[in-house]
Amino acid sequence: EKGGYQHFMLKEINEQPKAVRDTLAGRLPDGSDVKLDDIKLSADDINKINKIFIVACGTAYHAGLVGKNLIERLAKIPVEADIASEFRYRDPLVDEHSLTIVISQSGETADTLAAMREAKKKGSRILAVTNVVGSSVAREADDVLYTWAGPEIAVASTKAYTTQLVSMYLLAIKLGLERGTITEDYAEMLKSELRQLSEKIQKILDNQDTVQKLADNNYTAKDVFFLGRGLDYSVSMEGSLKLKEISYIHSEAYAAGELKHGTLALIENGTLVIALVTQKHLYDKMLSNIKEVTTRGAHVIAVALESMREIEKAVDDVIYIPDCAEEVAPVLAVIPLQLLAYYMAVARGCDVDKPRNLAKSVTVE
Numbered sequence: 001e002k003g004g005y006q007h008f009m010l011k012e013i014n015e016q017p018k019a020v021r022d023t024l025a026g027r028l029p030d031g032s033d034v035k036l037d038d039i040k041l042s043a044d045d046i047n048k049i050n051k052i053f054i055v056a057c058g059t060a061y062h063a064g065l066v067g068k069n070l071i072e073r074l075a076k077i078p079v080e081a082d083i084a085s086e087f088r089y090r091d092p093l094v095d096e097h098s099l100t101i102v103i104s105q106s107g108e109t110a111d112t113l114a115a116m117r118e119a120k121k122k123g124s125r126i127l128a129v130t131n132v133v134g135s136s137v138a139r140e141a142d143d144v145l146y147t148w149a150g151p152e153i154a155v156a157s158t159k160a161y162t163t164q165l166v167s168m169y170l171l172a173i174k175l176g177l178e179r180g181t182i183t184e185d186y187a188e189m190l191k192s193e194l195r196q197l198s199e200k201i202q203k204i205l206d207n208q209d210t211v212q213k214l215a216d217n218n219y220t221a222k223d224v225f226f227l228g229r230g231l232d233y234s235v236s237m238e239g240s241l242k243l244k245e246i247s248y249i250h251s252e253a254y255a256a257g258e259l260k261h262g263t264l265a266l267i268e269n270g271t272l273v274i275a276l277v278t279q280k281h282l283y284d285k286m287l288s289n290i291k292e293v294t295t296r297g298a299h300v301i302a303v304a305l306e307s308m309r310e311i312e313k314a315v316d317d318v319i320y321i322p323d324c325a326e327e328v329a330p331v332l333a334v335i336p337l338q339l340l341a342y343y344m345a346v347a348r349g350c351d352v353d354k355p356r357n358l359a360k361s362v363t364v365e
């Protein structure tokens with residue numbers, strides 16, 4: 001059942017090239033169009049949207065943060081990404097011109113369902129991104145965009161996250177095209193980047209020995225800081241959650257520019273820092289943040305694009321991911337972070353597939 005893998009989590013990490021390919025299948029025809037058959041939003045509906053809310057929990061929320069960045073960038077619609085259990089109690093300014101996107105692998109998460117019902121009551125149209133056909137979220141939404149990750153058994157979400165990211169790109173391109181806020185050339189460039197993701201993920205997976213070695217060298221860490229800017233910050237949050245949830249190592253994700261506003265003091269000699277460096281326009285800024293922590297003795301592992309070789313001079317170790325447009329980098333950057341969490345947890349003897357105190361589907365609020 002685990003297909004020769006020691007754990008479901010490792011199997012599911014390795015299934016990501018297929019999960020991403022399946023989620024894109026049939027949705028990227030030649031030309032600049034995006035085909036999302038289950039979404040009935042008309043061009044008119046799309047043009048009337050004046051605000052988007054993305055609500056979800058945990059890993060799905062982290063995918064929502066990437067969605068917010070992309071939808072604002074491509075469709076120029078203001079987007080708020082919210083944790084479902086917070087959204088419902090803050091009387092959000094949702095109305096009939098809002099679109100609420102709910103993201104849920106299981107489609108049964110109680111907090112997400114409650115948030116969705118609240119938004120619906122306020123008149124919002126609901127678009128669900130879910131992995132389970134016929135789930136509560138899918139049944140109650142107006143439109144459904146299925147991720148085709150296949151069943152996810154391990155408690156820690158991996159392939160559901162990458163397919164949720166892919167769904168965010170599809171939606172952002174679709175909205176951008178309908179609203180005329182992106183050019184067809186730009187849409188085609190992004191589509192071509194999306195089509196290459198599956199192979200690039202495979203390339204990273206083929207090199208997982210490198211990540212395993214780094215995990216074996218660092219698994220005794222007491223605290224780990226994940227740093228990134230922009231989209232890299234959203235991915236940092238997911239990397240940090242993955243690590244703490246299965247290895248029980250304390251970790252935090254920090255917007256790299258924020259560390260100096262108070263907690264840089266936590267970086268001591270030997271503190272492990274994972275620095276994400278995939279956003280070319282933020283490269284120089286990231287480099288100065290890396291300097292801030294190496295000066296204080298941090299041990300820095302960077303996750304960077306292949307073409308950024310000069311980063312080697314600034315850090316202790318580098319995990320390279322294939323070059324890509326910076327918009328889609330989260331899909332690649334998260335793979336080494338999943339592997340790092342996995343191998344560190346295994347090295348510590350943790351029950352990776354069933355971390356203590358966690359359930360796969362959280363049906364209480």
Ligand code: F6R
Nearest residue numbers: 058059060104105106109156157
């Ligand atoms: C983390 C994880 C959880 C889920 C969250 C939402 O690895 O799996 O954070 O992402 O409980 O679950 P769904 O997506 O089923 O609503």
